[in-house]
Each structure stands twice: as C-alpha cells, then as structure tokens.
Amino acid sequence: SQTIHQWPATLVQPVGSPLSLECTVEGTSNPNLYWYRQAAGRGLQLLFYSVGIGQISSEVPQNLSASRPQDRQFILSSKKLLLSDSGFYLCAWSVSGSGGELFFGEGSRLTVL
Amino acid sequence: QKEVEQDPGPLSVPEGAIVSLNCTYSNSAFQYFMWYRQYSRKGPELLMYTYSSGNKEDGRFTAQVDKSSKYISLFIRDSQPSDSATYLCAMWGGKLQFGAGTQVVVTP
Numbered sequence: 001s002q003t004i005h006q007w008p009a010t011l012v013q014p015v016g017s018p019l020s021l022e023c024t025v026e027g028t029s030n031p032n033l034y035w036y037r038q039a040a041g042r043g044l045q046l047l048f049y050s051v052g053i054g055q056i057s058s059e060v061p062q063n064l065s066a067s068r069p070q071d072r073q074f075i076l077s078s079k080k081l082l083l084s085d086s087g088f089y090l091c092a093w094s095v096s097g098s099g100g101e102l103f104f105g106e107g108s109r110l111t112v113l
Numbered sequence: 114q115k116e117v118e119q120d121p122g123p124l125s126v127p128e129g130a131i132v133s134l135n136c137t138y139s140n141s142a143f144q145y146f147m148w149y150r151q152y153s154r155k156g157p158e159l160l161m162y163t164y165s166s167g168n169k170e171d172g173r174f175t176a177q178v179d180k181s182s183k184y185i186s187l188f189i190r191d192s193q194p195s196d197s198a199t200y201l202c203a204m205w206g207g208k209l210q211f212g213a214g215t216q217v218v219v220t221p
Contacts, residue, residue, distance in 0.1 A: 006156075042213060043119075043201065043211045043212060043213040043214055044157075044201070044211045046209070088154075090156050090157075092156075099144070099145040099205045100145050100147055100162075100203055100204070100205030100209045101147070101159060101162055102157075102159070102209070103159070104156030104157050104158065105156050106155060106156050107154070107155065107156045109154070
C-alpha cells in the first residue's frame with residue numbers, strides 16, 4: 001500500500017532563518033506531488049506541484065521554493081523565512097490523471113517568530 | 114467571487130442528528146467533486162468522490178451533486194462525536210479547487 005511521510009511535524013523558526021520540509025512517498029511510482037499551505041481558519045492554498053523529477057510548477061510568487069531530486073521525494077525550502085510564512089504545510093500525492101484524488105501527509109506546522 | 118463557496122461554520126449538532134454540508138461553485142468546467150475530512154492538526158483524507166449528478170452513498174455518508182444548480186452536498190446520518198472535524202469540498206476541472214472548509218462539532 002502507498003504511504004506518505006512528511007517531516008518535521010512541528011518547528012519554530014526565527015525570522016530570516018532557512019527552512020527545509022521534506023516529503024517522501026512509498027509504494028507508488030511517478031506520482032504527482034504537491035505542497036499546500038493552510039492558514040488558520042482558511043482553505044488550502046496550492047504552492048507547488050510536480051509531475052516528475054526536476055519539474056516544478058509554482059502557483060504563487062513567494063518566499064518559498066520546491067525541488068524534486070528523486071521520483072518520490074519533494075522538498076519545500078526557503079532561504080529566509082518571513083513572519084507571513086507561518087502556517088500548516090501539507091504534502092500530497094496523486095496518480096497522474098486521477099482528477100483530484102489526493103492523498104495528504106500529516107502536515108508540518110511552522111511558526112515563524 | 115470565489116470559484117468555490119463553503120460556509121466555514123462552526124456547525125454544532127447533537128449526537129445522532131443528520132449533518133448537512135454544502136458548497137456552491139461558479140465554474141462549469143468542474144467535472145469531479147470530492148469531500149475531504151480533516152481532523153485537527155492532521156492532513157485531510159478523501160471521504161467521497163463523485164463524477165455525475167445524483168447521489169452516492171457510502172455507509173452513513175451521502176454525497177449529492179446537482180450540476181444544473183452548481184451545488185454539492187454531503188450528508189452524515191446518525192452523527193457521532195468522532196465525526197467532529199473540518200469537512201472540505203473540492204472540485205476538479207483540470208485544476209483542483211478547495212472550499213474553505215466547514216467545522217463540524219458533534220456533541221454527545
């Protein structure tokens with residue numbers, strides 16, 4: 001069966017520090033991968049998605065970047081965090097062409113102070 | 114106007130009652146309709162997935178789609194405290210669009 005792992009689960013970072021969130025998927029090949037952000041009381045905002053190694057699409061201009069160094073690994077990064085980067089970050093995967101059926105990780109809660 | 118509108122709640126119901134949730138949308142290109150359940154501090158999980166207009170039932174859950182009115186609903190029968198969560202509707206028409214989510218509280 002397929003599983004998705006996301007870490008760290010919680011982190012508190014000072015403004016201006018770097019960020020690295022990692023996500024890996026097991027049990028499937030060539031998945032579509034996604035990073036979402038969920039602010040308190042708000043819906044899911046798509047940040048990045050990837051249909052293959054090295055292929056990254058950005059949905060909103062921001063202080064973040066994403067990379068996909070391996071087929072089932074997706075990394076969210078920032079060189080310098082802003083207060084507005086605080087939120088709940090979710091990694092998700094889907095089968096190519098599945099029409100919206102996403103499988104989410106447990107999430108990473110980031111607080112920038 | 115947002116493409117997908119969903120009342121954020123909270124919606125509080127007593128145990129055993131029927132929970133009724135809904136979303137409206139404006140984009141006629143949406144073809145697939147989903148409901149996700151999200152427990153506090155967890156990732157969302159897919160609950161129901163429908164394509165055509167009409168009803169789809171899975172245990173205590175019924176998803177309803179009315180494409181002519183651009184309206185989808187989720188009904189939870191015999192609600193339990195364990196149903197307390199945020200329910201997000203989602204729609205796909207080449208791109209996935211989520212509603213803001215409705216917080217549901219089922220009180221014993």
